[in-house]
Amino acid sequence: MHVLILGGTTEARRLAELLVTGAGPRVTSSLAGRVAAPRLPPGEVRVGGFGGAQGLAEWLREHRVDALIDATHPFAGTISFNAATAAALAHVPLLALRRPGWVAGEGDDWHEVGSLDMAARVLPELGRRVFLTTGRMGLATFSGPELAALWFLVRSVDTPEPPCPARMEVLLDRGPFALDGERELLRRHRIDVVVTKDSGGSATAPKLAAAREAGIPVVVVRRPTGPEGVADVATPEEAVAWVRRLGG
CATH class of the missing domain: 3.40.50.720 (NAD(P)-binding Rossmann-like Domain)
Incomplete structure (x- = not known):
């Protein structure tokens, strides 16, 4: 077989x-x-x-x-x-x-959207320092002039290729991630909004718990x-x- x-x-x-x-x-x-x-x-x-x-x-x-x-x-x-x-x-x-998929729990401040384009549109209303965890594909969505005032921490397995956000720091890393590490990452970079896809699973879920604890809103892109x-x-x-x- x-x-x-x-x-x-x-x-x-x-x-x-x-x-x-x-x-x-x-x-x-x-x-x-x-x-x-x-x-x-x-x-x-x-x-x-x-x-x-x-x-x-x-x-x-x-x-x-x-x-x-x-x-x-x-x-x-x-x-x-x-x-x-x-x-x-x-x-x-x-x-x-x-x-x-992930399910929002008590204390979560989730903003569910249907696409990366929609995520980019709601970001300016939610924060200025963004933890972007949607992978290196699709970063062009966040490179427009309407988001030029925002700062992005982009976590990716491989180095992203342009076009990318105007103000960006790249963190090359691969899950699984631990809750303590995610807490420290949010604190150190003064993150005030997280963007993620609803990938599900436990490997990258600790960022959601860390955001909940810190009272940080999370933009969640729904699955296709x-x-x-x-x-x-x-x-x-x-x-x-x-x-x-x-x-x-």
Whole structure:
């Protein structure tokens, strides 16, 4: 049995670890290649795109894939739609592995928006020193003259490329992050507003707790809608059970 994991997330790596055993299936993890030095999962690894849905369908057929698991980032929307189309074309079972989104709790001052553009529009009303944790892709959204008076601390795995905010400091780091560290980061940089995507999971959630404790507003970009009709699970263990049921 050959399983293709569309990965790049913590859950995808954990899934590969669980599947790659002595008697387990053949596992190939596909990474988009946007991170310079990704943490490679066990098993076979390929890096780069497929050339759209048709290209992915051809790859599934050529490599005799028996099961496709979309474990990409919740905001990697294009690949999820391509995966749904390709799975239908190649007649390969598809499962989406999606970590649950974050939920606001008592004391949170969240401002939920539907896009990065909307996040940029509400920022001037909320603060002047911004902790921007949406990744290096999309920084151009915050580079306009209407935000020139704001200062940004941008946390990213790799160095961002322009266009970027006019007043910016870059912090190169990779999660998971600890609550004490996030508290100190907010204090040291005098952050008064946080911007994040609803990535879910525990690796980057401590910034939300630190913001709550400090009474700092958080702009949360909601997840995009995924393709309809795709079965989904929340944990790698559930995905393993799905694979085992397929394999009989």
